[in-house]
Every structure is written in structure tokens, then in C-alpha cells.
Ligand SMILES: Nc1ncnc2c1ncn2[C@@H]1O[C@H](COP(=O)(O)OP(=O)(O)OP(=O)(O)O)[C@@H](O)[C@H]1O
């Protein structure tokens with residue numbers, strides 16, 4: 001059995017519809033969905049605010065690479081267009097694989113195609129805040145408790161800008 005935490009984000013088009021479509025596309029393996037948070041752009045400030053969320057997923061047979069394939073399929077379905085000139089730039093939908101566990105053991109990999117855990121997750125309030133609210137005891141492999149990461153200087157400064165939007169739930173999408 002593998003478990004994965006995926007991060008969803010987007011700041012172009014109908015942001016909520018894009019996150020909802022991503023959760024639908026991810027399908028029945030979704031175990032838990034965080035709240036939806038409005039977050040200031042990280043890494044490149046000249047762009048609109050994002051909506052972000054994280055999902056916890058289980059699958060009896062998926063390999064770590066399968067999670068990346070699913071993340072990319074979601075991005076493609078969500079109309080993601082890559083701009084090779086602009087790192088961290090605006091997008092309709094970004095789906096990152098934050099961490100994977102195989103039979104409860106964290107998968108650690110420095111493959112540039114799929115680095116696990118995600119190499120910038122520990123720096124991102126837009127990932128850590130929703131994850132912590134959804135799973136208060138969560139640990140980011142190699143970095144420790146998510147609760148403690150939220151207190152690290154670079155992240156703590158960003159946490160105040162991350163705001164839960166309770167009216168934008170992904171839970172009930174009928
Ligand atoms: N854990 C991971 N999750 C998603 N993509 C990853 C991961 N590790 C490596 N990658 C690789 O990163 C490459 C760039 O991904 P992408 O264009 O989504 O980056 P980005 O969203 O701009 O930046 P970031 O990954 O920091 O959010 C992809 O080709 C993918 O193979």
C-alpha cells in the first residue's frame with residue numbers, strides 16, 4: 001500500500017473549479033482533503049494570489065512514480081501550460097507530490113524527475129498550513145513534524161498571509 005500527500009494550487013482562471021476538478025480527477029483514492037486557503041504567491045511575487053489545498057491519498061498498488069503520473073494528468077486536464085522562461089510563475093493548476101510512504105516507510109529519492117520529499121515543501125507555508133490543519137501530527141520525511149516547520153523563521157513569516165476560505169470547500173462537490 002502506498003500513501004501520498006499531494007499539494008494542489010492555482011492562480012489563473014476559475015481557481016476553485018480547477019481545484020475541484022483535480023480532486024475529482026484524482027478519484028476514489030482520496031482519503032482526506034484539506035480546507036482551501038488563499039495564499040500570497042511564493043517565489044515570484046508579481047502574480048495573483050493562489051488557492052491552495054492538500055490531499056492525502058492511499059492506493060493498494062501505486063508506485064511513487066505512479067503518483068507523479070497522476071499529478072501530471074491532473075495538471076494537463078486542468079489546462080496547465082508550462083512557461084519555461086518563468087520559474088514559479090502563474091498557472092491554472094499545479095499538482096506536486098509532497099511525500100510518499102510505501103507500507104508506512106517514507107520514500108526518499110533525489111531523482112530530479114521525482115524528488116521525494118518535494119525539495120521545497122519544508123519552505124512553503126502554502127503546503128504546510130493546510131497539511132497541518134488536516135493532519136496535526138503529520139511529519140515531512142527528513143524534516144520532522146509539520147507543526148515545527150511552521151515555526152521556522154522563513155515559514156513563520158509567511159503563515160500569517162495564508163488564510164483559510166471556509167466558504168470554498170472541496171469536500172462537497174455534488
Ligand atoms: N516531488 C515532485 N513533485 C512534482 N514534480 C516534481 C517532484 N520532484 C521533481 N519534480 C519535477 O519537477 C519538474 C518541474 O515541475 P513543475 O513545472 O510543476 O515545477 P514548479 O511547479 O514550477 O515548481 P515547484 O516544483 O517548486 O512547485 C517536473 O518535470 C517534475 O518531474
Ligand SMILES: Nc1nc2c(c(=O)[nH]1)N=C(CO)CN2
Nearest residue numbers: 009039040041042050088126
Ligand atoms: N502561494 C503559492 N505560491 C506558489 C505556488 C502555489 O501553489 N502557491 N506554486 C508555485 C509553483 O512552483 C509557485 N508559487
